[in-house]
Structure formats: C-alpha cells, structure tokens
Amino acid sequence: MNLKELAESLNLSPTTVSRALNGYPEVREETRNRVMAAAKAANYAPNIRARRLATGRAMTIGHVIPLTGRAEMVNPIFADFLIGAGEVYAAEGYDLLLSMVPESETESAFRQMAANASVDGVMVQAPQENDPRIGLLTELGLPFLVHGRTGDAQGYSWLDIANLRAFRRATEFLLDLGHRRIALINGQESFDFARRRRRGFEEALAARDAVALPHLMASDAMTEGFGYLTAGKMLDGPAPPTAFLVSSVILAIGVRRAAGERGLRMGRDISVICHDDELSYLNNDVGGPAFTATRSSIRAAGRRCAEILIKLIGNPDHPPIQELWDVDLTVGRSTGPCPG
Amino acid sequence: MNLKELAESLNLSPTTVSRALNGYPEVREETRNRVMAAAKAANYAPNIRARRLATGRAMTIGHVIPLTGRAEMVNPIFADFLIGAGEVYAAEGYDLLLSMVPESETESAFRQMAANASVDGVMVQAPQENDPRIGLLTELGLPFLVHGRTGDAQGYSWLDIANLRAFRRATEFLLDLGHRRIALINGQESFDFARRRRRGFEEALAARDAVALPHLMASDAMTEGFGYLTAGKMLDGPAPPTAFLVSSVILAIGVRRAAGERGLRMGRDISVICHDDELSYLNNDVGGPAFTATRSSIRAAGRRCAEILIKLIGNPDHPPIQELWDVDLTVGRSTGPCPG
DNA sequence: CAAATTTTCCAAAGCGCTTTGGGTTGCGCT
C-alpha cells in the first residue's frame, strides 16, 4: 500500500493525502480525519526512503566508532552513552546509524556522509589532542557535537565534564587524608579527558608543594587488566603508593584485585578514588558506595548530547553550544587516612 | 555532483555511467576506467537515498534494543556484540540501524520496519522463553537471526553457545574438586540462556545424586552489585557455599568483592567459576587466567551472526542456519579443592 | 449581488538513482 493507492481509495490526490498525514494546514479537518482513519485501517506507513529522497533529510544521526585494533578502550563507556542518546533519538524520530570504521578511514567515512547527506549530523566521542575530526566536520559543514572537548574548545559545540576540577578535588581529598605517595592510573593520554585529569592531579599536588612521582603514574587503555598489573607493580616496587587515583571503575576493580591479592584492605591499608561513569551494570552504590568516586552519568550525557545535536541540526547556524558539567565527589569505603 | 551531471561531463548517458560504476559487464573496460577516473576526480558519491529508493534495498540491518527500564542487563554484552557485528556490516557495505525502543513498542517497531522495508534484516538478541519476536518476524517475512535460541529451536536461524553443556561441565569440575555446596548466581531466568545454564547445573548435580540447594540459587540482572550482595548473603547465611558458579565475569567480580571483604581467598577458601564473554575490557588472561571460566567471545559471535544474517538476506528462502558453539573451560586461579 | 478573499484541493514536476527494452556499431563468417 502506497500513497498513491491510498489516495485513490479515498478519491483524493496524493498531494492532499500527504498533507493530511503530515499535519499541513491546508486541508479540511474532516478530510484529515478521513485520511488518518483510512491510513490506519490500511496499515499504511510511508516509504521512508522515498520520503528521504524527496525531502533531502536523512532523519538519521551518525555515530562513528573508530576501530583502532584496541577499540576496546572506549567500549564500556560507549554502550551506556549510546543507550542514552538512542532514547532521545527514538523519541524525536531520528534513526541512529552506527558505523565501525578503521581509524584510518574515518575521514573518508565523514566525507562520504557529507557528500550524500546520509546523516543530518554526527556525534563525536572521545576527542584526542587536536582531533582532526573537528576541523574536518566544520569544513564539511556537517552539524556535529563533541562529547568531550579539545584544543581551545572554541568555535564548535561540545558537552564535557569538568575533568580537571574533578581530579584536582579528588587529589586534594587524598592529600587531606594525609596521603603523599599517590599513584595516578589514567586512561590513554592521547585523549583530552585523560590529559585534563592528569593536569588536575598535578596541580593539586603542586599547590601543596608536592610533585607527581613518575614511577607512580601510568596511562593506557582502561581495562581491568591494566589496572591490576599496574597497581601490582607499583605496590611491589620501591616507595609504593598509599593511595590510587584512577580514571575508571573498571581500572579500580583491577586495583582492588591487586590490593586484595596482597592482603591489603581498601580504605584501611590503601585508598582508591576513581572516576565513575555510572555504568549501569557497575553500580557503585549497591550496599553503600564502594569506591570513593568522582561521578557523572555517561548515560545522562548521552541523552543531553542527543538533545543538543538535534537542536543544532534543526538550526544549523546556531552559535556553538557548550556545556560543562560539574561532577560530584562521593565518599565511599575505599578511602581512609594514610596509614602509619 | 550527481549522476546526471557526471554523465554529461563525460558525454555518456546516466545508464552507462551507473553501469560502469556498479561493475556491470556491458560496458567497455576503457569507458569504465574513464568513468571511474572522472568520478574520483569529481569526488562523486552516489546519493544513497536515491539508490535505495530505486533498488528497494535498504542495505541496512536493524538491531532493536528493547528498553525495559533495566536495559542495563544486556548492556555489557551488547557493546562487544555490536562491535563485532558492525565490523562485518562495514566490510559488506551494510549500515547498522540501532533502535532503542520501549519493550512494549518492539512489535510495532518491527511492523514498521517490515512495512516500509527500512531494513533488510534484523538481529534478535537475548531471546526470552517463547520470545514473541520470533513468531512476529517470521510472519512479517523479515529475515532475522537470533543470537541465542528458545522454544524448540526449530524453524528459524540462530547462533548459540552450548550453555547447558558448559554449565554442566563447570559444575562437574567443581564436584570433582570435592565441592558439594555449590551456589548458582545466574542471569534472569526469563532468558533462555539462563534457563539452560541452570539445567546444566542441576543435571550435573543430579548425576552425582546431589540436588541444587534453593538457598544457594539466585538469578537477576547480571550486575556487579547483584553478584556482590547475593554472594555476601549466601556466605553470611547458614550452610554457606564453598563454591560459586556464576553467569558472567561481572557477577564474578561482585562475588570476588564479597569474598574479599570476608577475608576469603579465591581458589583457596572459596571457588568461583564464571562464564566469560571475553569482554575486551575485562580480559581474564592478564597475568594468567584469573577466573576459572567457560568462555566464548561475544565479539566473535557478533561477527559470525552478522555474516550469517547477511547470507540469509541475500538468499531469503535458504533453510534455517543454526550454529551451536561449544565453549572451552579455562582453569584459572579462582578454583581449588573444597577446603576442610 | 458581484468582487475579493480564503479555504480546500489537485496536476505535475521533481528528488537521484536503477533498470528495462531496445538501438548502434563493429566484427567474423559464409
């Protein structure tokens, strides 16, 4: 059943039926109802491809996930973010086009998307230092929103959390507890968020006339294994840390494992603060907050990012929208005064 | 730049240019090269919507994620599966359309997809007991592949792992170590995979004239928190288990936490076996296998599922393709002889 | 009551591609 047939069955023109269905004013209310009823009865649904060809709008938003061979690094975050964004897209009638593209091909993927307008806008996640995607998308004129930010954070739209502030605060919290040998286990520092977190860490130390100790800093993909191995090495090495500041719950779980194997009790023998993205399956609050954590829901971020991007798409020459979210510090059972 | 313009610039008809570009044989090799070169020079990309309207093919595969309010339960799995599938789709030129739909609207979402053929096929994940989606999609004539299976597993295509066998084997392994009070912490048993695992567990016990103890069985969404709380309760209760069989690494991490807080050492005081989907950020092998685990890569499953689905789409009246993967049991440090 | 609006509807022209159903052309063959 297509528009034409539906129109014929109603003794109306396709034009009128189309207008009736799409809520245009130049059709009598009575006719509109007749059309609506017939459409429902015939189980009519407009052919989405035809509509898109005719309107030129894709009603689709692209998420491009660069595959790096270690795509895993974004992984745990990415699902929750996606679900958050997807909820909003669904509500607004947008489709979500998900592309896994080898990192070397992301540029051509974006060019492709722009060339045939297969998406109305794209979401950019996990920007790196001076991420080339931002310049490219600007040049292509494709509306986009960055989750995170990089460079001077000027001239484009983004939503980010206050990473630096969060880690400075977390570090101060540990310092106040008397810790001096604090380890930082960070995400890959090619990512902007990781750099900011590190700066926050260093600034807080510097403000107390302390410095970050090179042997107590590590950064890599945020896997449980990396947290485990790194914490283990640090704990077994000379001048082991009394506290850890880590960039994700996943890492923290690895740290906990390493500590546990060495008979160290979190919150007593060793302190751990992590950043908690509030991943749904790693709820930190069950039975009272386990980890002391800076926290910010990645799913909520996904939702908000989707809203902003949709607004941007509807209004392409809107000035850049930039939103910085502050993060809470929740005190859990994983921190305590520096022993000894 | 569109086809017509490109054709004009080449003094060829759109027909020929289209054929040249799409590899049809009825065009001279020399002309084809000329066209190809011009297309590249002009940075021409065919309008995807026009092509789709003309061919009637969507070149898109739908993944519909039902939002249940606790969508989180599929979460950790779903990202890796998606990445695996996405890799294959990208390679084969398919788009991945991701829909988050409130569970109550999944039926209408599928009907919609079928009505306007906005996707060529759909992937069904995490089937429940007698999942209505299977009947619906069959009725709609939309090609689909189920990751998992349910009911009599007849008459439709699926890929699944041998859940029952895996959990029987794992249980036997624990029995052989002398354990008798074995706890099962399972996923939600409305899901087929969880039922099968439970049956495997029960069968293994029955074969040794033992029975599953009701107070040592629990099932719910597979979060770290659920594993933690449940294991804690069991360990604190009367007749505590000496071993745990759990349905995911995430749960197992919760169990580990509960054990750790009670001063119990895994592999010595308490044994834990889990099923490991080989999530990329939870690699169990770092520093030697941590958990003894039945394992099967969810990402590989995603890849294979995508391949099968694409095959099905290309050949709609192919008889059902069904693939059952056996799973390995990797012995790690989390299991040991029953103490005492 | 005629004229000027307003309301309601329609014909037809796209959107940019694929594909059917031929035409030409050039070659080998008799």
Add this chain to the structure above:
DNA sequence: AGCGCAACCCAAAGCGCTTTGGAAAATTTG
C-alpha cells in the same frame, strides 16, 4: 556483400514521496 552476433551504449520509465503553482469551491466583503 550481406548476415548474424556480440559488444557497447542510450532513452525513458519507474521507485514513492514532497512541494510548487495554480484552480475550483466556499466564504466573506463592499
């Protein structure tokens, strides 16, 4: 020469919708 057959190319008809530019009918206005 003349024929048949490939090889190569094209015109035109869709695909199913939206939208422009009216026209006809209904309503208001002077």
